[in-house]
Amino acid sequence: MMKPTSEADLAEAVASAAGPLEIIGGGTRKIGADSLGDPLCTAGLSGIVLYEPDALTLVAKSGTPLAEIEALLSKKNQRLPFEPTDLRALQSTTGTPTLGGVVATNASGPRRISAGACRDSLIGVRFVDGLGRLLKNGGRVMKNVTGYDLVKLMAGSHGTLGVITEISFKLLPAAQATASVLVENTEAEAVATMAEALGSPFDISGAAHIAGVTALRVEGLAGSVAYRAEALAKRLGGRVDLFDWQALRDVHAFAEKEGDVWRISVKPSYGPAVATALRGLGANDIIFDWAGGLIWALAPAGLDLRSVITSGHATLVRGSARPVFQPEPAPIAALSKALRGKFDPRGILNTGRMG
Amino acid sequence: MQMPVPNPDILSRRAEIIAALQAVLPAGAVVSDPIETRAYECDALAAYRCPPLAAVLPGSTAEVSAVLKICHEMGVPVVPRGAGTSLAGGALPTEDSIILGVARLNHVLETDYKNRFITVQSGRTNLSVTGAVEADGFFYAPDPSSQLACAIAGNIAMNSGGAHCLKYGVTTNNLLGVKMVTMDGEIIDIGGAHLDAAGYDLLGLICGSEGQLGVVTEATLRILPKPEGARPVLIGYDSNEVAGACVADIIRAGVLPVAIEFMDRPVIRAAENFTHAGYPDVEALLIIEVEGSEAEIAEQLATIIEIAERHNPVELRESKSAEESANIWKGRKAAFGAMGQINDYMCLDGTIPVSKLPETLRRITELSVQYGLDVGNVFHAGDGNMHPLILYDANKPGDLELCEAMGAEILKLCVDVGGCLTGEHGVGVEKRELMHSQFTPEDLDIQMSVKDVFDPRWLLNPAKVFPLDASEARR
Numbered sequence: 001m002m003k004p005t006s007e008a009d010l011a012e013a014v015a016s017a018a019g020p021l022e023i024i025g026g027g028t029r030k031i032g033a034d035s036l037g038d039p040l041c042t043a044g045l046s047g048i049v050l051y052e053p054d055a056l057t058l059v060a061k062s063g064t065p066l067a068e069i070e071a072l073l074s075k076k077n078q079r080l081p082f083e084p085t086d087l088r089a090l091q092s093t094t095g096t097p098t099l100g101g102v103v104a105t106n107a108s109g110p111r112r113i114s115a116g117a118c119r120d121s122l123i124g125v126r127f128v129d130g131l132g133r134l135l136k137n138g139g140r141v142m143k144n145v146t147g148y149d150l151v152k153l154m155a156g157s158h159g160t161l162g163v164i165t166e167i168s169f170k171l172l173p174a175a176q177a178t179a180s181v182l183v184e185n186t187e188a189e190a191v192a193t194m195a196e197a198l199g200s201p202f203d204i205s206g207a208a209h210i211a212g213v214t215a216l217r218v219e220g221l222a223g224s225v226a227y228r229a230e231a232l233a234k235r236l237g238g239r240v241d242l243f244d245w246q247a248l249r250d251v252h253a254f255a256e257k258e259g260d261v262w263r264i265s266v267k268p269s270y271g272p273a274v275a276t277a278l279r280g281l282g283a284n285d286i287i288f289d290w291a292g293g294l295i296w297a298l299a300p301a302g303l304d305l306r307s308v309i310t311s312g313h314a315t316l317v318r319g320s321a322r323p324v325f326q327p328e329p330a331p332i333a334a335l336s337k338a339l340r341g342k343f344d345p346r347g348i349l350n351t352g353r354m355g
Numbered sequence: 356m357q358m359p360v361p362n363p364d365i366l367s368r369r370a371e372i373i374a375a376l377q378a379v380l381p382a383g384a385v386v387s388d389p390i391e392t393r394a395y396e397c398d399a400l401a402a403y404r405c406p407p408l409a410a411v412l413p414g415s416t417a418e419v420s421a422v423l424k425i426c427h428e429m430g431v432p433v434v435p436r437g438a439g440t441s442l443a444g445g446a447l448p449t450e451d452s453i454i455l456g457v458a459r460l461n462h463v464l465e466t467d468y469k470n471r472f473i474t475v476q477s478g479r480t481n482l483s484v485t486g487a488v489e490a491d492g493f494f495y496a497p498d499p500s501s502q503l504a505c506a507i508a509g510n511i512a513m514n515s516g517g518a519h520c521l522k523y524g525v526t527t528n529n530l531l532g533v534k535m536v537t538m539d540g541e542i543i544d545i546g547g548a549h550l551d552a553a554g555y556d557l558l559g560l561i562c563g564s565e566g567q568l569g570v571v572t573e574a575t576l577r578i579l580p581k582p583e584g585a586r587p588v589l590i591g592y593d594s595n596e597v598a599g600a601c602v603a604d605i606i607r608a609g610v611l612p613v614a615i616e617f618m619d620r621p622v623i624r625a626a627e628n629f630t631h632a633g634y635p636d637v638e639a640l641l642i643i644e645v646e647g648s649e650a651e652i653a654e655q656l657a658t659i660i661e662i663a664e665r666h667n668p669v670e671l672r673e674s675k676s677a678e679e680s681a682n683i684w685k686g687r688k689a690a691f692g693a694m695g696q697i698n699d700y701m702c703l704d705g706t707i708p709v710s711k712l713p714e715t716l717r718r719i720t721e722l723s724v725q726y727g728l729d730v731g732n733v734f735h736a737g738d739g740n741m742h743p744l745i746l747y748d749a750n751k752p753g754d755l756e757l758c759e760a761m762g763a764e765i766l767k768l769c770v771d772v773g774g775c776l777t778g779e780h781g782v783g784v785e786k787r788e789l790m791h792s793q794f795t796p797e798d799l800d801i802q803m804s805v806k807d808v809f810d811p812r813w814l815l816n817p818a819k820v821f822p823l824d825a826s827e828a829r830r
């Protein structure tokens with residue numbers, strides 16, 4: 001496996017590639033199991049380039065282990081705002097998650113509803129395009145509208161537009177305190193409960209429903225968290241209690257169970273109707289995150305759930321059905337294909353992963 | 356500033372082009388009288404003016420599509436225009452172009468509190484988006500200073516920010532979906548009320564593309580519940596360095612105010628003379644605002660004030676009432692206008708890493724002495740987005756050119772210390788030629804290749820964003 005240790009070597013590896021390449025970070029976020037070409041690993045590009053706690057800014061090489069970043073930030077009571085997922089248990093992978101993999105898959109956890117996705121915290125990238133050119137976009141400052149925003153385009157592009165070599169993030173202070181409010185109710189009631197919470201001024205940073213329990217999270221300064229949790233519990237008829245947000249984030253509930261796992265993004269209020277339709281197809285195990293806007297569904301192997309997704313989209317996170325991504329409307333698919341043609345004219349970067 | 360030579364073939368077909376546009380638009384939607392097209396000759400960067408060939412004011416997405424189809428077929432450049440408040444010349448016409456104004460597209464299409472979004476036509480003003488939902492306790496977060504006038508279309512084109520983006524992000528973080536018409540007239544929907552994209556993040560690409568990839572006619576925007584309350588504190592210091600250190604300490608302490616505004620002495624004095632807000636005569640003034648319930652506000656402000664006092668402020672004033680809060684903000688909100696009372700000014704918009712603030716302010720002062728032009732600084736200190744205001748006299752020959760040269764040096768300084776040319780105003784025509792200082796030819800090439808995908812003939816918003824020499828081969 002090619003494992004360059006500098007941007008220049010990585011650029012050279014891409015420029016001189018004779019055939020398709022499969023771009024790998026830690027190999028822990030399998031989307032589609034197919035082998036796409038000669039493996040090219042970014043784990044050799046590792047290390048913090050710049051960390052300015054006063055400026056809420058971090059720059060690191062793409063192969064840096066996520067755990068190293070999180071440990072560094074927690075020493076200064078800061079964090080990546082978007083709560084990146086760790087899908088190793090769900091997907092039965094064993095590698096070390098890297099920052100590059102987080103960006104390439106736009107991996108965003110429960111806090112996405114308040115702090116935005118990975119793409120919202122991403123403020124700069126350096127990457128190597130399919131011709132082996134080392135390019136940059138964005139930078140290390142959190143307000144930047146200089147030129148087109150290719151930073152967002154790279155987030156979630158699954159290595160098909162370029163090999164990311166360096167990443168800049170804006171950060172947030174870590175929460176001094178966290179509290180969860182739990183309400184026992186049905187799936188149909190849950191979405192209304194979560195909508196009411198998110199429509200309140202209590203600044204909710206997590207809203208999920210799993211196994212008959214709706215969980216709402218508040219974070220911040222200790223006094224403020226206590227106040228908001230109490231007020232929310234009173235308003236919703238719930239109780240302040242413990243909830244495992246990390247297990248929710250990483251979909252631990254499905255890790256030990258047989259079957260395909262789908263990740264479905266819909267308008268939150270559609271959640272219950274979509275869940276009912278999914279059950280009709282035989283997908284009986286369902287989790288809501290993002291106030292109902294993100295549905296995790298466990299389905300019998302080989303079943304394509306996309307026939308019931310009329311608005312929004314579904315991605316197969318574990319399983320063998322193809323395509324993995326929801327097919328896009330024709331004009332959007334044409335634009336995406338044309339963009340790939342510009343960023344990777346030879347068609348060698350993770351070819352076929354995204355259509 | 357250089358603009359491309361107008362295409363004589365298009366100029367010679369003026370009557371034919373106008374007739375074709377009139378055929379697909381209602382009466383009154385095509386503005387072609389040379390006296391009336393003068394209204395579209397510039398935006399808020401009024402130093403540059405050029406009346407367009409004509410202006411069109413379509414009233415629906417279908418009409419926008421019809422206009423673009425005609426212009427595409429006839430090879431006519433199109434300059435999209437929101438409310439014309441761009442400070443970067445983002446809506447500056449060329450002589451051979453059509454202005455496509457979205458002012459008539461100003462309706463609210465859907466309000467959905469359960470899913471916390473609003474869908475509006477793109478000509479609607481920023482403030483009136485909040486206006487449509489505030490009675491129900493919601494607001495739209497991005498708040499550019501021009502929010503009373505500026506249109507959502509322009510906010511999306513420039514990825515506009517505002518004073519409160521430290522907490523709420525800029526336009527791109529609050530945009531869920533768009534309906535957009537591409538240059539060939541095709542209508543496409545990108546994103547929607549769900550939170551993430553199915554494939555590539557085309558929405559992120561469209562936002563901030565300065566109207567060069569398509570004309571956005573509808574936008575789905577995230578709305579948020581209004582916080583229970585908000586309160587500012589005003590803190591004065593006798594040096595910029597100390598004020599900068601105070602900001603750094605507050606951020607390091609884990610408090611995230613919704614706004615941290617910074618003004619230096621020239622701006623403080625101008626704002627005070629103009630508004631009588633009661634500002635102290637100090638070197639640097641911070642306005643820091645926090646939000647939440649009464650208890651939360653008190654908790655956050657206590658931390659902020661404790662940190663601020665460690666730095667020995669000359670003045671520290673915590674608002675005790677809505678009236679005092681309004682007074683604290685009054686001078687800041689009127690700062691640009693107050694500076695405009697003194698003289699003509701050019702407003703810059705570079706961003707710097709906040710750690711480079713003292714160094715950057717020092718070098719700006721040196722440049723001010725060197726060029727003999729006064730500079731006032733007012734900016735969003737939490738995110739490093741500077742707004743140096745260079746004062747000049749538009750009636751004095753050579754003064755504008757001198758001011759522009761000095762502005763270019765300040766922006767290059769921002770890039771040199773690790774920042775960028777523009778934080779929220781956009782490149783437009785104003786900073787186009789400076790792009791070489793931030794990007795390599797390859798960096799620019801990959802951006803221009805995105806335009807090749809959406810607008811292969813380079814008809815949309817010509818001569819913006821990219822240096823003319825870099826884009827020449829493609830135009």
